Amino acid sequence: MKRRDFFTKTAKSTLGLGLIPIIGSATNIEGSSSDFIYDDKIGGKRKRNTIHRHKDIKVDVAVIGGGIAGICAAVSAARNGVKVVLVQDRPVLGGNASSEIRVHLNGVTHLKDHMAERETGVVEELLLHNRFHNPQESYPVWDHILYDYVTSIPNLEVILNTSAIDVAMKKDKIKSVFCWQLTTETEITINAGIFIDCSGDGLVAASAGAKFRTGREASSEFNEKYAPKKADGWQMGATLLLSTKDMGKPMPFEAPNFTIPYDAERANKERKLKFFKDGFWWVEVGSEHDIIGEFEDNRKKLMGYAYGVWDYMKNSGKHPEVENYALDWVGSLPGKRESRRFIGDFILSEKDLTTYKHFDDAVAYGGWSLDEHNPGGIENIEERPSFFHERFKKVYEIPYRCLYSKNIPNLLFAGRNISQTHISLSSTRLMGTCSLMGQAVGTAAAMCINKGVEPRTIYKKYIHNLQEQLLRDDAYIPNRPAKDTNDLxxxxxxxxxxxxxxxxxxxxxxxxxxxxxxxxxxxxxxxxxxxxxxxxxxxxxxxxxxxxxxxxxxxxxxxxxxxxxxxxxxxxxxxxxxxxxxxxxxxxxxxxxxxxxxxxxxxxxxxxxxxxxxxxxxxxxxxxxxxxxxxxxxxxxxxxxxxx
Structure with missing residues (x-):
């Protein structure tokens, strides 16, 4: 498909995604003096509806999604000697950890003995950079800590406010990704040899035809103890967080018109209100159907539910401890947990985690509990907000075969969209764990470029090389000591x-x-x-x-x-x-x-x-x-x- 044909074709369809790549569609207002404007670049007039900006970018590796997994992927690929572009659809990096959403960057912080087994490598460098430069622990400053770190890396270009919305294919491979930068009204075409989808929802991977699944598998498919007997479409929902501040004096609160009252009498006792200073992670709405297509409807609901909980605490008369507290910040962008999961050469499942299965191609690890959130979220208010099915005594391994596409040869992914079951996702979705996947696929992508091979070939011929490079770069792989023959x-x-x-x-x-x-x-x-x-x-x-x-x-x-x-x-x-x-x-x-x-x-x-x-x-x-x-x-x- 030609680029112009692509943007013409997708203009209407992308409206439903909140993307508006309608190039130069100026409305002719009745009574306007002219349908032409002066363009000093061509030294004459041109029609108003031909406004057009386009940019072509050619790199070795394109990383789509600037959350923590995407950052680690882009940095790792660039450090290993290839030219990289990182595309993020928001004005800030960090994804769920950014100031827009403010989820804690947890990982292996939930082991049974209460000990951490903290992630090292790129994600640790990010966290240390923050400790040195942001002692006040400001979330807006944290955004710029991430930007400072990423933009300091040679070979790496960062493009913000840019949505990747479709692809051009050459046979079964991705040739180009088409993007729309909202702030500059610019079409951006990115040509690359290897593509890494770290966007969570995975629109690029899905547009390329990468196989994926959504919802919950039947327990019989992977012999999973905590899966339902019958497969269904339920996906864990998104959460809208808030924070409060002690003002030192009584602070009245009047609920906005969109508030949805909180039914405290029906609420499960585990929907605890004592952590009101930092918001309620269980103010969540899931979906049994198209969780991506329903996102805006769910966002509106979440705003209502969040304010409803706070209205109950402030005005029910049952929580005097909040008398002097006021809302200090309320998110407008919910943090997502689940949507598409793309299929690789291996699908990680519950028993791989709970039996601590050893993989010869392990490149990452996790250890957060099997934390499957209530399917209906707050709309299933009588049930527990999350089922902490099982906690781990030690870390489990994540194999490389989960991180590349089964049917698109030059596509990798990292984060919540990897090849795994719904139950496996309930643990691996933590951002610290996703960061390790990101470092692994970024390193693998650079190796693909340097060796002229595809991601699957890395598994078949060079998995030892990949593991050695990860260990050298300070990633940790359980049960895999370094064996670098070049080390003196x-x-x-x-x-x-x-x-x-x-x-x-x-x-x-x-x-x-x-x-x-x-x-x-x-x-x-x-x-x-x-x-x-x-x-x-x-x-x-x-x-x-x-x-x-x-x-x-x-x-x-x-x-x-x-x-x-x-x-x-x-x-x-x-x-x-x-x-x-x-x-x-x-x-x-x-x-x-x-x-x-x-x-x-x-x-x-x-x-x-x-x-x-x-x-x-x-x-x-x-x-x-x-x-x-x-x-x-x-x-x-x-x-x-x-x-x-």
Whole structure:
């Protein structure tokens, strides 16, 4: 289809989606002086209805959707050496975590023993960047923290306020994605080799003809304990959040006209009102039919229901604790949980999670409980708002085969739209978990471009390479230690430290970059110094060529650093920079018998620390750790050394 034909064809159909790509359709108002306007670009007149702006973009990888999964996908692809564009239909990045919706960026924060198993890699860099630059924990500032981080990445272009609305195909592959930028009235055509749909609803993937399913599977299809006996169309709904503020004096409240009264007498007791400061996650409306097509109707309902709950608290006389509170913020964009789930070469299901199934192609992990929300949401008010079917003792694995399309060869996806059942989605949909999928598919996409292959070929021939790159980039894959044959550190003949209070310096090259949970506790994979001034030394019997040293330090992955509206600071959460993070260090190499400084940092802000320098011949390196952000000792988890 030609581009002009495409926009003509879809002008009417996209109105139902809230997109209005009607190019140059100016209305002729009766009595207007002319149907022509002067155009200085052509030095003459042109008709009013021929206003036209178009842009063509050619990249290696196009990522559709700028939520947390999309950000991690785009950043990972760009860092691995390919040209990337990230397309987001909102004015801000972050998706459900943005200031427009304000959902906590949870992930593996809900294990049975109350310990976290926090995600590292790109998403941790985002959260650390926020801790350093947004100590006031402002959601609007968080939006710009994300923008600052993403726009600093070489090879990555970010396009906001732009909806991807259709595709052009070349045989069974996506050739181009057609976009409409609302703010500039511009058609944008994106040509790429690999496409990644991280948009949640997956309009691009669906337009390409990618196979998908919606609703709940029958329990018999995947032998799922918590699925219904008969398949149906129910999908978990969207939620509209609000927050309140103590004004220090009585604050009356008059409900707006669209308010829907809250029926507290019929409400299930688990619809708790005590967390009114941060909103009610259970003010939710699901759907048994077309949850995407019904979104605007449901949004209107959610506004009514949200104000109805607050009106009940303020004016029923049963909640004096809210007398001095007023609404401080109410969302206008509901946060979605479920719609399309695209089919890959493997469909992840309940038992894969609950039995902790091991996958040879694991590239991500999760651990949030099986948290299936009530099908009808608040419209099924007498029932529990969510069924926390089962909590996990440890993390489960997510295989790569869930992250690429079964029938569109150059399409990957990450987030809530991956290849999985409804019950599996009830856990994997958490944004921290989605971020790991994003990093995996971004890395895979770059590998596809660099090797000239399709996503399925990565599974068949290069899954080991993908896993190794993810581990090097500080992702964690359960039950999969690093085995990078290019890493010179494990080949050292001696590794020792100036002091040790926990672990052992030799553990820095054992392939694990965190302490690993077992049924008996944790297996140790770190070295910890006695005090903040210490060093680790690696020795080789023969000269090696060296130009890169990579170090993974401690950020306490068992304590969460996500931004919460309640600014929680306890054994599970911190509202500051992790005190364990290494702040100051330098590295040296022994050249011709003398120690030469190869690099140093005084204000390190990342867990993965990289030093690149001109290639040297050496028989030893020394890592001098000097200061943390508060811990009395320094803990390291991994050291890697590369020739190039």
């Amino acid at each position: 550190a494990p080949k050292a003949n001696a590794i020792f430290a100036s002091s040790t209070v926990s672990g052992n310096a030799n553990l820095l090259v054992d392939g694990y970059s965190r302490d690993v949970k077992t049924d008996q506790g944790y297996d140790i994979h770190h070295w910890e110094s006695d005090g903040q001034s210490a060093h680790v030394q690696l020795e080789w019997e023969s000269l090696i060529l060296l130009s890169k040293i990579e170090i993974k330090c401690d950020t306490n992955v068992h304590r969460n650093i996500l931004m919460r509206k309640d600014s929680k600071n306890d054994t599970r959460f911190t509202n500051t920079v992790p005190v364990e993070l290494l702040k100051s260090l330098d590295v040296e190499g022994r050249v011709n018998g003398k120690w030469v400084k190869l690099g140093g940092l005084d204000k390190n802000r990342k867990r993965l620390i990289k030093f690149n320098f001109d290639k040297i011949q050496t028989t030893a390196i020394r890592i001098n750790v000097k200061e943390t952000y508060g811990s009395k000792n320094v803990r390291l988890y991994e050291v890697r050394c590369y020739e190039s």
